Amino acid sequence: MELKDFIANFAEQFDETDVNEFKPETVFHDLEEYSSLVALSIIAMINEEYDVTLKGDDMSAAVTIEDLFNIVKSKM
Amino acid sequence: MSSISVKNIAIKGMAGCVPERVEENRNYPGMTAEEIQKYIAATGVERRHCAIHDGSICTSDLCQKAAEKLLTDLGWDKSEIDLLIFVSHTTDYKLPATGIVLQDKMGIPTSCLAFDITLGCSGFLVGLGVMGNLMASGSFRKGLLMVGNTQSEYASPEDRSMKLLLGDAGTVTAIEYDPNSKDEVNITYMSDGSGRQFVILPDGGSRNPVNEKSFIMEDCGGGIRRTRLHEKMIGDEVFSYGTHFIPKVYEEMRSKFNIEPDEVDYLLLHQANKFLCEKLRKKLKFPPEKVPYNIQEFGNTSGATIPLLMITELQKELYDRQLNMLAATIGVGFSLGVAQIKTHGGIIVPDLMYL
Numbered sequence: 356m357e358l359k360d361f362i363a364n365f366a367e368q369f370d371e372t373d374v375n376e377f378k379p380e381t382v383f384h385d386l387e388e389y390s391s392l393v394a395l396s397i398i399a400m401i402n403e404e405y406d407v408t409l410k411g412d413d414m415s416a417a418v419t420i421e422d423l424f425n426i427v428k429s430k431m
Numbered sequence: 432m433s434s435i436s437v438k439n440i441a442i443k444g445m446a447g448c449v450p451e452r453v454e455e456n457r458n459y460p461g462m463t464a465e466e467i468q469k470y471i472a473a474t475g476v477e478r479r480h481c482a483i484h485d486g487s488i489c490t491s492d493l494c495q496k497a498a499e500k501l502l503t504d505l506g507w508d509k510s511e512i513d514l515l516i517f518v519s520h521t522t523d524y525k526l527p528a529t530g531i532v533l534q535d536k537m538g539i540p541t542s543c544l545a546f547d548i549t550l551g552c553s554g555f556l557v558g559l560g561v562m563g564n565l566m567a568s569g570s571f572r573k574g575l576l577m578v579g580n581t582q583s584e585y586a587s588p589e590d591r592s593m594k595l596l597l598g599d600a601g602t603v604t605a606i607e608y609d610p611n612s613k614d615e616v617n618i619t620y621m622s623d624g625s626g627r628q629f630v631i632l633p634d635g636g637s638r639n640p641v642n643e644k645s646f647i648m649e650d651c652g653g654g655i656r657r658t659r660l661h662e663k664m665i666g667d668e669v670f671s672y673g674t675h676f677i678p679k680v681y682e683e684m685r686s687k688f689n690i691e692p693d694e695v696d697y698l699l700l701h702q703a704n705k706f707l708c709e710k711l712r713k714k715l716k717f718p719p720e721k722v723p724y725n726i727q728e729f730g731n732t733s734g735a736t737i738p739l740l741m742i743t744e745l746q747k748e749l750y751d752r753q754l755n756m757l758a759a760t761i762g763v764g765f766s767l768g769v770a771q772i773k774t775h776g777g778i779i780v781p782d783l784m785y786l
Contacts, residue, residue, distance in 0.1 A: 391653070391666070391667070392469075392473050392706065394667060395666075395667055395670050395706060398667060398670060398671045398674070399670070399671075399674050399710050402671065402674050402675050403674075403714070408671055408672065408675040409671055410668065410671070411665055411667040411668050411671070414667065
């Protein structure tokens with residue numbers, strides 16, 4: 356699994372946020388469009404693409420997109 | 432995963448009853464109009480039928496009204512009923528079992544076997560499996576499976592994740608022993624109590640008896656406040672679990688019972704919320720026209736959603752033709768089930784009733 360692809364998949368769960376805003380160090384909880392619904396879409400995407408089941412705690416523990424990537428990687 | 436296959440039974444009729452009283456989600460005072468619109472778009476729930484929870488309308492009352500009408504339409508005599516199973520988390524009393532209360536209130540003979548099963552969203556599929564297996568041997572001839580909940584009672588008024596989601600409903604399914612029946616019920620189950628912390632009403636049982644702290648409104652983050660006597664749901668955990676494990680239970684059921692998805696008429700999804708249902712529909716690869724919804728009118732009615740879907744969306748078809756249906760549910764526990772239900776027309780389904 357590549358970080359670049361993960362970020363692309365991550366960005367696809369957003370409708371309005373500019374794609375250039377998604378970087379490894381992006382603090383995604385601070386993105387204006389981030390909501391509980393977007394969080395669910397991300398959980399579903401991770402489940403579909405990587406067959407990893409995230410806990411709600413995992414989403415809150417991750418600060419940046421790269422943190423989340425590392426959590427997913429550790430569960431694969 | 433455990434699987435069962437039930438034969439020698441026939442589903443003869445189904446009926447449902449909901450409270451007349453309607454709560455419009457657009458009228459909820461705790462959110463802005465824009466927030467409510469977003470909520471409705473995500474969950475699909477526009478309004479819900481909810482009782483006033485003062486003891487005047489209990490789940491058993493909804494089930495009883497549905498059952499009295501269904502028995503009349505079927506032409507069944509109450510003296511013939513020898514099995515009554517009531518599946519709910521909202522019972523009349525902590526004890527005795529509500530099924531036994533209903534035996535007396537409905538005038539069903541004391542010779543019947545009546546009992547309760549305490550389950551939520553998976554209630555219909557578990558109840559159908561239990562009743563089907565008890566009846567398949569011919570030990571019982573006519574059974575009433577009552578599945579419902581008046582769980583809007585458990586939602587904190589300051590918890591929009593529950594308050595705007597939960598509706599009340601009671602249903603009844605009439606099942607008959609029939610060795611010549613072509614009906615088939617195949618079900619695969621999964622139970623995982625490690626998920627109990629994610630959908631729970633913490634206090635009031637033997638584990639956490641009611642005490643003065645049970646009544647304190649606690650700040651739970653995200654603008655949500657509830658007491659320990661309200662139902663708590665961690666929605667993203669349920670979502671994550673459901674989108675992962677329902678497809679796995681489905682695959683197990685599909686291979687075990689050689690199910691050809693193209694031959695399936697309808698996939699009936701537990702009306703949890705539209706966002707989860709749509710994710711599941713796409714994962715299970717069913718087109719929209721095969722997956723009916725009524726969540727917009729009734730919200731999440733827990734174990735009643737699948738029979739309620741059949742009653743409101745398939746009323747005519749259940750009578751007119753044979754149907755090959757799948758049903759999938761995840762709920763409190765966690766308790767999961769995926770079923771194939773094959774019927775052969777002639778099923779009596781009166782119009783939805785109101786109380």
